[in-house]
Amino acid sequence: MAPISAILTDIEGTTSSIAFVKDTLFPFAKAALEDFLATHAHDPEVIACLAEARRLANPGEDAPAALRRWMEEDAKVTPMKALQGLIWRQGYLDGRLEGHLWPDVAPCLRAWSRAGIGLHVYSSGSVSAQKLIFGHSVAGDLAPLFGGFFDTQVGGKREAASYAAIARGLHLSPSEILFLSDVAQELDAAATAGLLTCQLVRAADGTQPAPGHRQAADFPGVATLFGLPQPRGHTEGAAA
Secondary structure, three states: OOOOOEEEEOOEOOOEOHHHHHHHHHHHHHHHHHHHHHHOOOOHHHHHHHHHHHHHOOOOOOHHHHHHHHHHHOOOOHHHHHHHHHHHHHHHHOOOOOEOOOOOHHHHHHHHHHOOOEEEEEOOOOHHHHHHHHHOEOOEOOHHHOOEEEOHHHOOOOOHHHHHHHHHHHOOOHHHEEEEEOOHHHHHHHHHOOOEEEEEOOHHHOOOOOOOOEEEOOHHHHHHHHOOOOOOOOOOOOEO
16 A cells, blocks of 8 residues: 555544534524525625526526525535535634534544644535634634645545546645545545545444445544554554
């Protein structure tokens, strides 16, 4: 195995619980949508989201209606994801939201960063939303640990071309990058592009093991599998 120069991580189901995203973040954005659009109608970022939503909406469907529908469907549509990020930013800034991370995540991220391994995020949530969840996390501000944030602007997470594009953007060979996710189809796409892969199989999220990929129960388990630094004082975690 080539030395790992960079780690690319998913968020939901990987660094953070699925329940946090499904039961806290998504309902928060849905409940705040109407008021947020009314009070931020003249913000350039909101104007851009609405313009792109109008372009992608169904015939006869206005932008707010399309945004509501995409939220209900949990669609991977860029303007909706961007608007969610703006709504969440307001919630994080005023203290109504705090980003969930599994307790094993922050110590490993810090250990890997200290060792000179590049850390990057690839999530279907907007770059803005990614920075918020790590910047306002239960473990403090972890955003400075990351060198790159990638969202659906680079392509779909189940498309090999997206991972190839990320590798080119990082100026690394795909074989130097380890991708962490709980989703089999994402791992399959990353492997097709030549990345190393590891599935996080977190019992609390009910993740089912995916054949063809190495698996770990937590981030220390990832470190054990791939010979990465462990956090100080850690007793090795489970790996499968």
